[in-house]
Amino acid sequence: xxxxxxxxxxxxxxxxxxxxxxxxxxxxxxxxxxxxxxxxxxxxxxxxxxxxxxxxxxxxxxxxxxxxxxx
Amino acid sequence: xxxxxxxxxxxxxxxxxxxxxxxxxxxxxxxxxxxxxxxxxxxxxxxxxxxxxxxxxxxxxxxxxxxxxxxxxxxxxxxxxxxxxxxxxxxxxxxxxxxxxxxxxxxxxxxxxxxxxxxxxxxxxxxxxxxxxxxxxxxxxxxxxxxxxxxxxxxxxxxxxxxxxxxxxxxxxxxxxxxxxxxxxxxxxxxxxxxxxxxxxxxx
Numbered sequence: 040x041x042x043x044x045x046x047x048x049x050x051x052x053x054x055x056x057x058x059x060x061x062x063x064x065x066x067x068x069x070x071x072x073x074x075x076x077x078x079x080x081x082x083x084x085x086x087x088x089x090x091x092x093x094x095x096x097x098x099x100x101x102x103x104x105x106x107x108x109x110x
Numbered sequence: 111x112x113x114x115x116x117x118x119x120x121x122x123x124x125x126x127x128x129x130x131x132x133x134x135x136x137x138x139x140x141x142x143x144x145x146x147x148x149x150x151x152x153x154x155x156x157x158x159x160x161x162x163x164x165x166x167x168x169x170x171x172x173x174x175x176x177x178x179x180x181x182x183x184x185x186x187x188x189x190x191x192x193x194x195x196x197x198x199x200x201x202x203x204x205x206x207x208x209x210x211x212x213x214x215x216x217x218x219x220x221x222x223x224x225x226x227x228x229x230x231x232x233x234x235x236x237x238x239x240x241x242x243x244x245x246x247x248x249x250x251x252x253x254x255x256x257x258x259x260x261x262x263x264x265x266x267x268x269x270x271x272x273x274x275x276x277x278x279x280x281x282x283x284x285x286x287x288x289x290x291x292x293x294x295x296x297x298x299x300x301x302x303x304x305x306x307x308x309x310x311x312x313x314x
Binding site for chain 1: 112115116119122123126127129130133134136145146149150153154156157160161163164167168172173176177230231234238
C-alpha cells in the first residue's frame with residue numbers, strides 16, 4: 040500500500056466524518072423550532088457539510104493528479 | 111416535506127458512514143461513483159433542501175413570535191380594535207395568517223429577503239451575545255417604507271378610488287408622506303399599552 044493512497048483514504052474518512060457531523064446537526068436544526076436553529080444550520084451544519092465536500096473534492100484531485108507519487 | 115428531507119439526509123449519512131469505515135472500497139470504479147454521490151451530490155442536495163426549509167420556516171408568524179422579544183408583537187395581532195392596522199390585517203386575513211409578519215415586514219426588493227435574514231441574525235446576536243433590545247424600543251431601520259403597504263394596496267380598487275389616496279399618490283410613492291406616521295393609519299403594534307387592550311379570541 041502506497042503512502043499517497045493512505046493519504047487519500049484518510050482524506051475520504053475526514054470528509055465522511057465532517058459530512059456525517061454536518062448532516063446530524065442539520066437534522067437537529069430541522070427538528071428544533073427556534074430562531075437559533077437557523078444559526079445552527081447556517082453556521083455549523085452548512086460549514087461542516089461544505090468543508091466535507093471540499094475535502095472530498097481535494098481527495099479526488101489528489102487521486103487523479105499526474106504526480107507519480109500518487110500512482 | 112421535512113420528512114422527505116430527513117430521509118434524504120439519513121441516506122446520505124449511511125453512504126458517508128460506509129466510506130468512513132471502509133475507504134478502501136473506492137478502489138473499484140462502481141464504488142467511486144457511489145462515493146461521488148454519497149460525499150458530494152447528496153450532501154449538496156441536503157444543504158439546498160435544508161436552506162430552503164429554514165428560509166421558508168423563518169417567514170412564518172410562529173417562527174417570528176418564537177423570539178422572546180417578539181412575543182408582545184405577536185399578542186398585538188389579537189387586539190380587538192379596528193384602528194390597529196396589524197391586528198386588522200391579521201384578524202381579517204388581509205395577509206396570510208401563517209406569514210403575517212413577513213407579509214408586511216419583508217423588503218420587496220431583489221436582495222430584500224437576504225437583507226431581512228441579515229437583520230434577523232443581527233437581532234439574534236443582540237439577544238444572545240450583545241445587549242438584548244427592549245421590545246418597546248425596537249424600530250425598523252429607516253422607518254416603515256410605504257412600498258411595503260403599496261406592494262398590495264397600490265393595485266386595489268378600493269385604494270385607488272379613495273380620493274385621499276389618489277391626491278397624495280406621488281408623496282406616498284416617494285415616501286415623503288408615511289402611510290403610518292401621517293395621522294392616517296398611525297396605530298401599529300401599540301405594545302406599550304397592551305395591558306389596557308381588549309383581545310380578540312378566535313372561534314376554534
